[in-house]
Each structure stands twice: as C-alpha cells, then as structure tokens.
Amino acid sequence: MPQKRALVVDDSRSARVALQKLLQQYDIAVSFAESGEEAIDFLKHQETDVIFMDHSMPGMDGFEAVSVIKSDPRTAMIPVMMYTAKEGEVYVGQARALGALGVLPKQVQPGVLYEMLLKLGLVRERRAGRRRRAADPAAPAAAPSASQDATDRLLERQALGASIQALVTRTLQDQHLELRSDILASNRDFAKRVAEEIHARQQADEELRRLDVPPPRGPGRLGAALIALLLLLPAGILGFLFLEARADRNAAHVETARLAEELAVQSGVVDALRAELRDRVDAERLEAGGRYHELVDALQWAVNQDNTYGFDDIPFDDVRLERLRELLDRLAGIGFRGTVQLDAHLGEFCLAQDGAGGYRPADPEVAVTECAQHGYPPGLADGLSERQSVSFANFLASSPLLADGAIEVRVRARDPRESVRRYSFPASIRTAGEWNEVARLNQRVEFSLIPAE
The missing domain is CATH 3.30.1330 (60s Ribosomal Protein L30; Chain: A;)
Structure with missing residues (x-):
C-alpha cells in the first residue's frame, strides 16, 4: 500500500507536533500549514489524502478555508476533518454543512483516530486481531466497547456524507456538460440557418445579373425640382418660425418693460396709501386716547x-x-x-x-x-x-x-x-x-x- 499523506493546518506548533506523532505511527507522511491561506497555497502545488483543519487561526479561519477547498473541483474530494477544541452539535452541523466529514478533538484518543483513518481507507486493519481470529475461528469476537460503537457510527455518518457530496458533485458536472452540449447544438443550428439565408440571397443576385435587368431610371427635371422644393420647404418653415419667435420675444420684452413701469407706479401708490393709512391710524389712536382720557375725567367728576x-x-x-x-x-x-x-x-x-x-x-x-x-x-x-x-x-x-x-x-x-x-x-x-x-x-x-x- 503506497504511503498516505496528511496535511495538518494549525497555528499551534504543539498541536501540529502532537498530531504528527500519532499519524506517523500509521506510516502517514505529514505536512504542515500554519494558516488557511498557507493551506490553500499548499494544495495548489501538492496533493494530500486527508486534511486536519483547526478552526481558530489568524486571518482566514477553518470554516472559511474549508469553504474555499470544497468550492475548488481539484480539492473538493479531499476528506477534511476539523481538528479543534470546539464541540457541540451546532458546531458539528456547521462543519458538515461546509463539507467537513466531522470534528476531532485536540486531545484525540489513538483508537478514535485509528478508526477514522480505517474508515477513510488510509490504514490497514490491525494484523494482530486478524491472526487471533484466524487461530481460533470458534472463539467469540470481543464485544466492542461503547466508545468504539460511537466512533463507528460517527465515521459511518461522515463517510455517508462524503459519498453524498461526491454524488452531488458528479451530478452537477454531468448537468454542466449536458448544458454545454445543448448550447453548442443551438449555436450550430443558428449558424446553419444564417448560412442558408446568405446562400439564397446570393443565388437571387446571380439570377438578376443573368437576366440583365436594367437599373431603374433617375428622376427627370420636374422630379428634381420637386425634390429640391421638398428639401427647401423645411428650411423655409424653420425660418418662418424663427422670425415669428423673434417677433414674439421682442413683443414680450416690450410688455415686460411696460409692466415693470406700471408696477413701479403702483408701488409708489401703495407706499403713499400705506403712509396715509399709518398717519390716519396714529391720528385716530391719539383722538381715541384723548376721548378715553376725557371719558375717564368725566366719570371721576361725576362720582x-x-x-x-x-x-x-x-x-x-x-x-x-x-x-x-x-x-x-x-x-x-x-x-x-x-x-x-x-x-x-x-x-x-x-x-x-x-x-x-x-x-x-x-x-x-x-x-x-x-x-x-x-x-x-x-x-x-x-x-x-x-x-x-x-x-x-x-x-x-x-x-x-x-x-x-x-x-x-x-x-x-x-x-x-x-x-x-x-x-x-x-x-x-x-x-x-x-x-x-x-x-x-x-x-x-x-x-x-x-x-x-
């Protein structure tokens, strides 16, 4: 079995080294990337069989990096496991929605890691167990532990998700090819119709030249005069309209000047009336004040x-x-x-x-x-x-x-x-x-x- 390769993406050196030691036990070559951007650049030039992705990193976080990897057809089929301290059903659901197979904790148990690698086909089944089962076929198999059952179910769901994702990817690729084929066929039909129409027009022109049909005669003097008259008629109409508009403008200027003069006269009249009214009001106020004081004096005398x-x-x-x-x-x-x-x-x-x-x-x-x-x-x-x-x-x-x-x-x-x-x-x-x-x-x-x- 050729040696498998793994890419560990984590900004923590201790976390990278710890996972490297576990993977090397299964003869897996390990490459490192300290950020999401570095991992994407690595995948442009190198290949890997599995990716272990941390979540919290400077710059692009783990979810963003997974989204970029899964959107690229060259790297979409590479299994990705989130390798992070985050946990919970909500986080696992978000990771799977972006295309990750699942979530492994930072303190992953060797047995859990082995079962995951086995499900992905990156390691072989342990030979010791095979030899024991071959030596004593009648011996009952050891009951799997609860943790192993949970791991098996988790990896089975993750493998099923990867299969569904691969099926969806292939379906989209097939639909893309079918749509491209339909567009090319439509273009070919359109080009064929255009070529047939051009060919028919060329044949009609050849038939006219073969029959030697004379070109139509030009207009006589009367026709030329009529054409000239028709050409000059719009110019005459425009000139008449221009002169009429200028006359209207001059009349408007005269009327405006007359109205301005009349307005000045009316303004003077209004000012004079306003002054007269003000004087009359003042006089009436003084007169009323005088009558008021006279009335007060009369009341004082009477009382x-x-x-x-x-x-x-x-x-x-x-x-x-x-x-x-x-x-x-x-x-x-x-x-x-x-x-x-x-x-x-x-x-x-x-x-x-x-x-x-x-x-x-x-x-x-x-x-x-x-x-x-x-x-x-x-x-x-x-x-x-x-x-x-x-x-x-x-x-x-x-x-x-x-x-x-x-x-x-x-x-x-x-x-x-x-x-x-x-x-x-x-x-x-x-x-x-x-x-x-x-x-x-x-x-x-x-x-x-x-x-x-």
Whole structure:
C-alpha cells in the first residue's frame, strides 16, 4: 500500500507536533500549514489524502478555508476533518454543512483516530486481531466497547456524507456538460440557418445579373425640382418660425418693460396709501386716547358729586359701595386698566360738649367763638376715616370686577391735618351753623381714577 499523506493546518506548533506523532505511527507522511491561506497555497502545488483543519487561526479561519477547498473541483474530494477544541452539535452541523466529514478533538484518543483513518481507507486493519481470529475461528469476537460503537457510527455518518457530496458533485458536472452540449447544438443550428439565408440571397443576385435587368431610371427635371422644393420647404418653415419667435420675444420684452413701469407706479401708490393709512391710524389712536382720557375725567367728576357723609357716619358705608360698584361697571365697559383710589377726608366741625362727656355739633345759633372744639377730638378722629361697612369690606375681598387684576381699588384714610379743604371758612362766618355747613362739605370720600402706564 503506497504511503498516505496528511496535511495538518494549525497555528499551534504543539498541536501540529502532537498530531504528527500519532499519524506517523500509521506510516502517514505529514505536512504542515500554519494558516488557511498557507493551506490553500499548499494544495495548489501538492496533493494530500486527508486534511486536519483547526478552526481558530489568524486571518482566514477553518470554516472559511474549508469553504474555499470544497468550492475548488481539484480539492473538493479531499476528506477534511476539523481538528479543534470546539464541540457541540451546532458546531458539528456547521462543519458538515461546509463539507467537513466531522470534528476531532485536540486531545484525540489513538483508537478514535485509528478508526477514522480505517474508515477513510488510509490504514490497514490491525494484523494482530486478524491472526487471533484466524487461530481460533470458534472463539467469540470481543464485544466492542461503547466508545468504539460511537466512533463507528460517527465515521459511518461522515463517510455517508462524503459519498453524498461526491454524488452531488458528479451530478452537477454531468448537468454542466449536458448544458454545454445543448448550447453548442443551438449555436450550430443558428449558424446553419444564417448560412442558408446568405446562400439564397446570393443565388437571387446571380439570377438578376443573368437576366440583365436594367437599373431603374433617375428622376427627370420636374422630379428634381420637386425634390429640391421638398428639401427647401423645411428650411423655409424653420425660418418662418424663427422670425415669428423673434417677433414674439421682442413683443414680450416690450410688455415686460411696460409692466415693470406700471408696477413701479403702483408701488409708489401703495407706499403713499400705506403712509396715509399709518398717519390716519396714529391720528385716530391719539383722538381715541384723548376721548378715553376725557371719558375717564368725566366719570371721576361725576362720582365725586354729592359724596359727603355725616358727622356720625362711617366713610365707606353701603352708599359708597353702590357708587363704587356702578363706577367699576362703567370702567370695565370702556376697558379701563389702572387704580381706583378712595380718600376719606374729615371736616373740622364746630363741636360742643354733651352731657355724657363727649362732643356733638354745636347748635346752629351758637357763636363760633363759643365752640368747645374745632374738628374731631384726637381720640374720636383716630380710625374714623378708615372704617368700612361689612358689605363694603366683603366687596373688596371677593368682587368679580376685581378678580382679573385689571382694576385695583385702593382705600386711604387721610389725616385731618392733610385733608384738603374744599371750602374755606370766610371771616364773615358768625354762627356754628354756618361753620358746620362748610365742615359738612369738606367731610367727603374723594374718588381718583389713575390709568395704568
């Protein structure tokens, strides 16, 4: 039996040497490749009977190398065993799908390697076993171990896969040859039909020359004139269209210039109208503002008419409340935004003592010089101008007219010394009645409308 050859592809030197020692026991010559690229280059120039392929290598990995080897018709039939530490059914399935026969672990047992080589026909059956069986034919054969059975089944499946792959390869080669034969036959039929058609045309030409058929006569003068006219007619049409297009273009330029001039005039008119409208709006705004302020002043004057309160009354009572509510309604109607200020003033009444130790307005016929007090006493004046009725206080706290914050109501109590005297006290006043009439007019609540800025 000629010596068999094996190619070990692995980037690990120790793994290559370990497998080499096992293979040399079966008289198998071993060659090395340290990468997938080196193995493919080796197979271009050398032959081998089996390939042991590592998976993880720099550059091209084992699966990529197997795919290249199986796609080349020269190397597709070489058995490939993955020689790797990877394991598992998924990995074995991937390896077989690419064309590998199976997977051998890096720490492969010699018996497993021998059985695989035996299935591939790379080694002969061990003679010792044959001699024992020949010497004692009746002796029962030793029961195969479980590992040997598993190895046999594995190698049988791998051999079956290799046979199927070889059958598929031969089938594809046969189909390729059949297709090539059909294409060549089709080309030959096409060439034959073309040659027959050329031959028939040549025979027809020979027949015409043999009969000496005269060539057709050329056109006369009239025909030549018609031909010239037909040739000149498109040029004339093109020239007419060119002149018409140029006239249209000139007319378009004139119309464009006219429209531009008209647009400039219209733009000037629009600018003038815009300026006039802006001036009119400004004037109306000023006029409206003037009317607005006039209306506010009129409301302020009206609300301050007859706004006095008596000597024993409080300034911010229900009478002032109704007047304030009506004023706020009118201000909201004209869109007023700002402050409504209420100032309470005290009059300087001519007072006389009553029987209880207090003060009251003096009798009208009493002389002014006999008044016990002019103006509220300090104890009575304190807090008098700040007093509010319950309804007035509740209105300021919860009125919807004040909820949005557009109008604010501010209440102030003026000190008697700061109270503006609307009416003076002339020197001609003689009696307490005349004096107290002026004091009554000065005792008032004054409304001030202050628009927001």
